[in-house]
Amino acid sequence: MRSLINITDLSVEELYALMDKALDIIAHREKYSESCKGKKIATLFFEPSTRTRLSFEAAMLELGGSVISVSGAGGSSVTKGETLADTAKVVSCYADIIAVRHPLAGSARNMSKAASIPVINAGDGGHFHPTQTLADLLTIYREKGRLSGLTIGICGDLLYGRTVHSLIDAMSRYEGVSFVLIAPNELKVPSHITEKLTTLGIPFEETTELEDALPRLDVLYMTRIQRERFENPQTYERLAGCYILDARKMRSAKKDCIVLHPLPRVDEISTDFDADPRASYFRQAENGKFMREALILKLLAEKDLPAAEENVYSDPRFKCSSKKCVCTHERGIVHEVYYDSKGTLRCAYCDEEISED
Numbered sequence: 001m002r003s004l005i006n007i008t009d010l011s012v013e014e015l016y017a018l019m020d021k022a023l024d025i026i027a028h029r030e031k032y033s034e035s036c037k038g039k040k041i042a043t044l045f046f047e048p049s050t051r052t053r054l055s056f057e058a059a060m061l062e063l064g065g066s067v068i069s070v071s072g073a074g075g076s077s078v079t080k081g082e083t084l085a086d087t088a089k090v091v092s093c094y095a096d097i098i099a100v101r102h103p104l105a106g107s108a109r110n111m112s113k114a115a116s117i118p119v120i121n122a123g124d125g126g127h128f129h130p131t132q133t134l135a136d137l138l139t140i141y142r143e144k145g146r147l148s149g150l151t152i153g154i155c156g157d158l159l160y161g162r163t164v165h166s167l168i169d170a171m172s173r174y175e176g177v178s179f180v181l182i183a184p185n186e187l188k189v190p191s192h193i194t195e196k197l198t199t200l201g202i203p204f205e206e207t208t209e210l211e212d213a214l215p216r217l218d219v220l221y222m223t224r225i226q227r228e229r230f231e232n233p234q235t236y237e238r239l240a241g242c243y244i245l246d247a248r249k250m251r252s253a254k255k256d257c258i259v260l261h262p263l264p265r266v267d268e269i270s271t272d273f274d275a276d277p278r279a280s281y282f283r284q285a286e287n288g289k290f291m292r293e294a295l296i297l298k299l300l301a302e303k304d305l306p307a308a309e310e311n312v313y314s315d316p317r318f319k320c321s322s323k324k325c326v327c328t329h330e331r332g333i334v335h336e337v338y339y340d341s342k343g344t345l346r347c348a349y350c351d352e353e354i355s356e357d
């Protein structure tokens, strides 16, 4: 069963094919209006969402399909103690495809192992958010005309910002891409991401200074400081508002440097920049719906193909103990691990390091 858990479950060729499909949907909306007739998507959102849930639902409705949904942490039997695996099995009896958002890293992967229908990861804690990346890729492709040869600045909460992790994984596969990672020291990208960049030989620099980096960028991806992921609210208060992009600062950027943001924004982009043609974030939100349409069509058409292959194994000695991972909350889960290219043992659900002692 094919699912979308990480953006790297899709090859570069498949991503181009999805973008071509989305562009065809944009050009010929009518042609697709009955493509999913009789099909249902289940949207299971255990965390707040506006864009992602509504764009999945709008996407399915525009394809002629229908929607069943659970939203809010209190809205399902998970609050009665049901495992996510059981929920996935049950929902597989009612729907043809699942989109799930959950606060624990690895939750979508766990559900995809139990489901008998495709599962789409609509955000698993601070880990990954591959369908936001689909929106990001189409926006860059439409507005810059290419995905290669770009200097991409990513600014804000790079530790907990799941959209950032999926975007880096995706853009790392295009030639001539380099990253400028702009974050306070407390919110730098996790090591499983920087280790991959180093192994692949992709140029990146880490800095705390937005204004110094700005003139060099082709794309600037702003993000919100993820208040809900902080264990200590005082740390959030100290870091909130650390980067604010506005029309004045953007005077030093290239004339064709586009600004993306997965939204929602808090105060990291001033509204005085919204009217600038380089402000791409609302177009990005619209692109997300078309990419989700293309993805739903693909996964439903390919549901009988095998899942993406993974080089993981389980060994009772190695167990993930991260509080943010589904492994430490889900009864009966089979822990799985892998060695990264540097030989570090990591959890296959959340990618955090596991001690071998």
Ligand code: NCD
Residues within 6 Å of the ligand: 051, 052, 123, 129, 132, 162, 163, 223, 224, 262, 263, 264
């Ligand atoms: C993002 C998310 O949920 O991770 N939002 C979205 O899906 N567009 C970004 C965020 O919440 O900051």
